[in-house]
Amino acid sequence: MGLTILAAGTSIPDLITSVIVAKKGFGDMAVSSSVGSNIFDITVGLPIPWLLYWAVFQEPISVDSAGMVCSIFLLFIMLMAVIITIAVNKWRMNKLLGLIMLFLYLVFEVLSVLLALKIIICPVEV
Known part of the structure; x- marks a missing residue:
């Protein structure tokens, strides 16, 4: 749970730059930056320390991780919801789109914490 708070803190610079870029009319760049930084963190940030x-x-x-399979499935569903919404x-x-994305993020976080606790x-375990 502490890592969730730490992850949110390290993403604040990405959030600020995405907001600035979106206000300049480059919404696609802001969305791709937020998705791309998370993909980079998962594919590079996790494996190197391991x-x-x-x-x-x-x-x-x-x-x-309790419920890892369900969390990954939920993350995929959320990604599809974001793409469909956009x-x-x-x-x-x-x-409105920003509020929908914020709502989807909060739903994911709440369900992830409930799975972790x-x-x-999760009916499927690895």
Whole structure:
């Protein structure tokens, strides 16, 4: 749960630059920046420390996350909802679209915390 707060704190500079770019009329750049930075964090930011840990200690990394499969599925559904919402809005950014994205983010965060605390049990485990 602390990592969620830390992740939000490290994303604030991305948020500020995305807002500035969107206000200048480049909404597509703002959206692609927010999606791209998260993809970079997942594909580079996670594996490098794990690789370094393995190189030093020669032990496999155990990722123990309650509901990881459900979180990944939920994240995919949220991504599809964002793309559909942007397409319905004719690829234009406005305050309603921003509120919808904020709502989807809050739903994802609440469900992820409930899964992590095992208040909601994911039917599929890895």
